[in-house]
Amino acid sequence: MAREQQTAEEMALEVKRLTELLVAAGRKDLLLRAIGVPLVEELRIEAARGRLSRLLITADYRFILTDYNNIEVELQPVHKAVYLLFLRHPEGIEFKHLRDYRQELMELYAKTARWMDREKIGESVDKLVDPLDNAINEKCSRIKKVFLNLMDEYRASYYIISGHTQKHIGGRVWYERLKLITLPRELIIVEGK
Template sequence: MQNQSNLIIENNVLNWEYKFGIKFSMPSNCIIYFEKENNIALNKYIRSNYDELRDKFSKHNFNLIFAPLLTNTINDLDKVVEYFLPQLTYYEIPQKVKNQYGELMFAKGLNKGIDDFGAVFPEEEFTPSSYNYSDILKLIDYKGNFNSGFILYNNVVGVSDAFYEKNSEIDFSSFFKEFEDYLAEISNLEYDAMIANIPPIVDLTEKLDEEAAQIVNDLKEKLAALTDSGQLLFIVPILKDLLDKQTEKIDFKSISKITIDKQNKILLPYFKKEVELSHLTKSVYFLFLKHPEGINLKELENFKKELLTIYISVSNQLDHDKMVKSIDDVVNLETKAIYTHLSRIKSAFYKIMDASHASHYIISGNGEENRKVLFNTNAIDWYVYDPIDDYEL
């Protein structure tokens, strides 16, 4: 425990391990106010100066979260949860989270409305209503001794006894000034460490198409908004409670098997998802699924016969010459058509799940080198494709 004139800092008293997906871990820039006992004076000060404090902290890239003032919600919360944790779809957990979260936010909004009567009819003895932080403290397994304080990613900041002794009127200005200085100090240290450890960015597959990129960006923005607003703090305990009831059923390290049905639909039953592709792009994907060892694109011409066979079995086209021309374009690297199809495959998966899950299914690789699907193709339930090896071009 470190002591400064106005601050007390506890280290190693938090456990942020949620055990169900890194995408739902609280980021390092959050500062969360909490209390075990109602600290009326500190509560009043934060309420009265909330916007100013948020602005000051944000200059050092920190986001102040004060639970009593959080009442917003988003309509497609279930889509956000489903996208980043697709394993939960099978158990209808995203929708359950949305329903319980909506009920919680409604109750909070109602309480806040009642509490705000004090602003309309001010009374000398008016005090802000208390808030139950037990779910948050239980979630992060707080092991410190503070009755109230501010949770950062790796420590907790509290108000020192020395501060209370010096401030009989309980003006927290000097406390927050020192708090801000402390944030500036650790912000600079963390930024230097981050710059020193940034790995090079390598895009192993083709870029997403415009529609997929928009979907991905939209969902990432919604998750960021949930995090920045502090609403993630309310979602995670609900999510954890629901998952605790399904502990034996859900394996968060697992991925869905692939089922290809008689209509050539690509299904991920564990995620309750269908991967939608055009007939030609689907045929390219099937070719790579048939070759788990990988295919060097420079040798794609050698797979022309097999790819045409697959395309005939998948497509509903009747124009044979047109189909042959399409396959010729795909296997000819000069047309760059193959890269378009690889991009479309990547986009199709990225539209329905986060990259951490999609990476198992897309055709990975770079340039003209060996391309392959990382998924264990022996786990595919394939009901339709039966190659016609003696088909003559």
């Protein structure tokens, strides 16, 4: 059958057959060379994506991974507020522009820490949005650690707040160093919405 007449499914079966032959011959090195390391990495990420859990955010701000036996992602209120802020902004946020999100972060923190003094919340948020303070990096590192304790790094990469760089060209080149959560939004369930 001519290649242009093969369907994608038929090509996949042919790749599978050839892969099995190379593996049986003990030539994984040739298979890796043929596929290429970057594609292997993409395939590992795609495989992880198929095993992602829905993230339920309850009315009392508990984070539950419903497809992983309802495991709770245990975060402090400040971490929950930061996480919720980045979930609300799938386009990403640059840390140096966090001050623009101060009020929103204040509101989220007040909701996740209802018993906490408003003044203390304000002090914490001021540290988070201060571009000269490392507080936001510390909070993101803690969130990452919690997810890495619950799952492998490829699945965790969808749940953590991670970097993404956009390059803009328009007379000059500049970069946006956005931070975002790449978890597909259809996997996020907010109780009461």
